[in-house]
Amino acid sequence: MPYIHIKVTDENVTNEQKRALIQGATNxxxxxxxxxxxxxxxxxxxxxxxxxxxxxxQVSEIRKLSD
Structure with missing residues (x-):
């Protein structure tokens, strides 16, 4: 019984993208x-x-610097 744990930053990941991650990891x-x-x-x-x-x-700092 595989358990896959994906962590991403909370930067507007859509439900469609999450479905694709779940399907891709499972596949x-x-x-x-x-x-x-x-x-x-x-x-x-x-x-x-x-x-x-x-x-x-922090990634939030890095993002501010790249704007």
């Missing part, structure tokens, strides 16, 4: 490991950019 488990999609779990967490850091900075 990968089916193709690579021959897992049953009915028992493959996918969880998507959206993390606020203040709570995600890259190279000493």
């Amino acid at each position: 990968l488990m089916v193709k690579v490991l021959n897992k049953d999609p009915k028992t493959t779990f996918v969880v998507i967490d959206e993390v606020h950019t203040d709570n995600w850091g890259i190279g000493y900075k």
